[in-house]
Amino acid sequence: MSTTESVGIWLNHLNFGDQATFLYKNTKIPLWNRQASEISKLSNPRLNRISMLRTLSHARSRLRSETTSLPLARNRLRSKTPSSSPLSSPYSSKRHAPKTSEVEDYSRAKDSVLLYPKDPSSAPKLFLVQPRLTPPKFLQAKLNEALCLANSLEEQRYGYFESDFFDKELPSHVVVQNPVRRSSKPRADTYFGPGTVDNIKCHLNAEDSKEEVDAVFVNAMLTAIQQRNLERIWAKPVLDRVGLIIEIFNAHAHTKEAKLQAELAALMYKKSRLVRVRGTDGRHSFGQFGEAEVVSARGRAASGTGGGFVGGAGETELQLQRRRIADRRLRLLSQIKETQRTRLLQRAGRKKRVGNKDESSATIAVVGYTNAGKSTLTSALTKTALYCNERLFATLDPTLKSCHLPSGKSVLLSDTVGFISDLPIQLVEAFQSTLEEVVEADILMHVVDSTAPNIEEHRSTVFHVLNQIGVSEEKLQNMIEVWNKIDYEVEEEVEDVKFLGEGEGEGEGEGEEEEEAELNDGLKAEETVDAFVDEGEIKNQDDDSDGWLLCEDENVSESELWKVPEVAKLDAVQNKGPHVRVSALTGVGLKELLYLINEKVEVLVEKRLKPQTIVESSELHRRKWRPPRDDDEDARLLPLDQR
Numbered sequence: 001m002s003t004t005e006s007v008g009i010w011l012n013h014l015n016f017g018d019q020a021t022f023l024y025k026n027t028k029i030p031l032w033n034r035q036a037s038e039i040s041k042l043s044n045p046r047l048n049r050i051s052m053l054r055t056l057s058h059a060r061s062r063l064r065s066e067t068t069s070l071p072l073a074r075n076r077l078r079s080k081t082p083s084s085s086p087l088s089s090p091y092s093s094k095r096h097a098p099k100t101s102e103v104e105d106y107s108r109a110k111d112s113v114l115l116y117p118k119d120p121s122s123a124p125k126l127f128l129v130q131p132r133l134t135p136p137k138f139l140q141a142k143l144n145e146a147l148c149l150a151n152s153l154e155e156q157r158y159g160y161f162e163s164d165f166f167d168k169e170l171p172s173h174v175v176v177q178n179p180v181r182r183s184s185k186p187r188a189d190t191y192f193g194p195g196t197v198d199n200i201k202c203h204l205n206a207e208d209s210k211e212e213v214d215a216v217f218v219n220a221m222l223t224a225i226q227q228r229n230l231e232r233i234w235a236k237p238v239l240d241r242v243g244l245i246i247e248i249f250n251a252h253a254h255t256k257e258a259k260l261q262a263e264l265a266a267l268m269y270k271k272s273r274l275v276r277v278r279g280t281d282g283r284h285s286f287g288q289f290g291e292a293e294v295v296s297a298r299g300r301a302a303s304g305t306g307g308g309f310v311g312g313a314g315e316t317e318l319q320l321q322r323r324r325i326a327d328r329r330l331r332l333l334s335q336i337k338e339t340q341r342t343r344l345l346q347r348a349g350r351k352k353r354v355g356n357k358d359e360s361s362a363t364i365a366v367v368g369y370t371n372a373g374k375s376t377l378t379s380a381l382t383k384t385a386l387y388c389n390e391r392l393f394a395t396l397d398p399t400l401k402s403c404h405l406p407s408g409k410s411v412l413l414s415d416t417v418g419f420i421s422d423l424p425i426q427l428v429e430a431f432q433s434t435l436e437e438v439v440e441a442d443i444l445m446h447v448v449d450s451t452a453p454n455i456e457e458h459r460s461t462v463f464h465v466l467n468q469i470g471v472s473e474e475k476l477q478n479m480i481e482v483w484n485k486i487d488y489e490v491e492e493e494v495e496d497v498k499f500l501g502e503g504e505g506e507g508e509g510e511g512e513e514e515e516e517a518e519l520n521d522g523l524k525a526e527e528t529v530d531a532f533v534d535e536g537e538i539k540n541q542d543d544d545s546d547g548w549l550l551c552e553d554e555n556v557s558e559s560e561l562w563k564v565p566e567v568a569k570l571d572a573v574q575n576k577g578p579h580v581r582v583s584a585l586t587g588v589g590l591k592e593l594l595y596l597i598n599e600k601v602e603v604l605v606e607k608r609l610k611p612q613t614i615v616e617s618s619e620l621h622r623r624k625w626r627p628p629r630d631d632d633e634d635a636r637l638l639p640l641d642q643r
């Protein structure tokens with residue numbers, strides 16, 4: 001079908017805030033047309049990707065009555081989704097109507113949900129692809145986590161989630177061959193081997209016949225090229241692990257600081273996706289959807305798409321994108337710094353008041369893997385009601401609450417964002433401002449979900465992140481480890497094994513043969529030119545997709561930057577065990593925990609007092625300079641009869 005025969009979208013994608021005009025059967029549909037205006041929301045640069053999908057499905061259902069070529073139209077629309085500015089990141093945050101005080105720059109005001117209302121009542125339907133892992137217990141843990149991640153992508157409506165997490169249907173999923181398992185090198189073009197890719201396509205078609213799938217979630221880290229190729233083959237948007245987590249951050253962010261940090265994370269991710277790829281029509285384009293062609297500014301002006309001199313003569317689209325991302329990043333960083341300064345002042349004030357009779361004697365940061373029960377435990381200890389939810393990353397902002405200890409003293413407990421495995425350092429860095437609360441805390445309390453089958457992985461992930469953000473070794477050693485959820489009965493995994501049966505069966509049944517075939521295919525593929533990506537383009541990937549961190553170290557490639565570093569074998573990880581086992585829900589073990597905290601705080605206060613006196617005497621000593629004394633001089637000071 002030719003371009004003019006299907007519903008297309010003509011995007012003035014080069015200017016932020018431009019509106020869209022539609023081309024349907026060679027006819028431009030005016031913007032005030034109801035259907036067109038529905039889809040024109042796609043031109044909102046701040047519209048996130050999932051809401052874009054939702055918008056598409058609304059648009060599709062409206063248009064269905066008028067046209068029969070909509071499935072094709074949808075694909076075309078998706079592949080033409082605008083994202084000409086960094087603000088147009090499909091991952092950018094802006095879900096909730098901002099408070100007046102939060103509307104601080106033109107873009108935020110312009111892109112508020114009031115202009116482009118979304119429908120938070122319907123969460124996107126994801127199809128999960130889980131690469132096979134061994135042992136099965138580990139696979140089960142990872143699959144459960146991925147299913148929870150997929151179901152956590154939901155926005156709040158009126159400040160709460162409409163549906164109960166446990167009432168939600170589990171997303172459809174499939175367990176497939178893991179390309180990293182044997183060959184230790186996934187395919188550069190599609191990550192999975194061709195057999196697996198086809199297999200997933202069949203599953204998707206089957207799912208689609210039952211109910212529409214909005215996007216495919218691959219629980220792995222994909223490169224921009226792999227993501228793009230898979231999107232083309234499956235004709236669905238593809239989210240990798242990092243992409244989904246960023247979406248969740250954006251969906252759950254409420255406060256100004258969380259929104260800024262989530263957007264920064266999205267921006268960094270987006271920048272790593274600026275890959276120049278040859279489109280099906282043979283022309284070079286870039287961006288996640290290949291939405292922008294590489295042309296000069298002069299070319300843009302000539303084609304009437306605007307931009308003109310703004311980018312400077314000869315500036316390519318790629319440079320323009322980079323510049324916009326860099327500008328936006330700087331603006332975000334300065335806004336984050338502003339919020340950081342307030343936090344810093346508050347912290348300094350607290351530190352000054354330490355020792356006052358009514359003030360808290362220490363700050364304790366409650367850290368741990370996401371969903372470990374940090375907020376529930378903090379609520380129980382401080383007798384408050386913090387927001388707790390089964391959805392992953394329910395908490396994104398640190399909250400300080402006062403907790404009374406058996407000694408009569410009080411401490412401040414700081415509940416904060418949870419950690420998760422396989423996250424690149426850049427994402428952790430985006431949340432640096434929030435995580436500063438952890439670095440600056442006097443004591444850390446590590447909440448571990450004792451029911452997690454991969455508890456050791458959870459623990460080492462937390463230690464690793466703490467190490468990355470600069471928590472001192474001393475604090476790590478002094479950390480209180482609390483094993484939570486001891487009330488939870490770990491059921492025999494019979495049901496779960498059955499549940500996995502489908503995926504596993506598929507893996508096992510075809511397993512070895514398919515794996516061999518894929519290995520061979522993979523080897524062949526290395527020699528042949530891929531259908532979508534040629535070797536040069538893969539090489540170019542590093543050139544064109546430099547994450548902003550590349551500016552700091554040009555020698556580091558993008559793939560290395562986004563590589564998850566291996567979990568460090570910290571001594572602390574091995575040495576630690578549970579100090580106390582609790583159930584935040586039932587209250588078992590809380591008293592014991594309070595006594596333990598009390599003990600640690602006493603030691604800390606004592607330590608604080610001790611070095612002060614030492615410093616004072618040494619200060620005195622330093623202030624008076626004395627000439628170095630030798631033995632003769634010592635002798636001279638002795639009384640004459642003793643010399």
Ligand SMILES: Nc1nc2c(ncn2[C@@H]2O[C@H](COP(=O)(O)OP(=O)(O)OP(=O)(O)O)[C@@H](O)[C@H]2O)c(=O)[nH]1
Pocket residue numbers: 368369370371372373374375376377387388389390391392393394395396416417418419484485486487488582583584585586
């Ligand atoms: N059975 C049981 N469930 C618990 C316990 N503590 C917490 N939970 C449940 O675990 C889920 C997650 O609890 P949260 O307190 O939100 O976990 P979190 O660590 O703060 O999670 P994030 O903020 O998302 O990182 C909730 O459904 C809690 O009800 C416990 O001691 N026993």
Ligand SMILES: [Mg+2]
Pocket residue numbers: 374375376387388394395415416
């Ligand atoms: Mg929480």
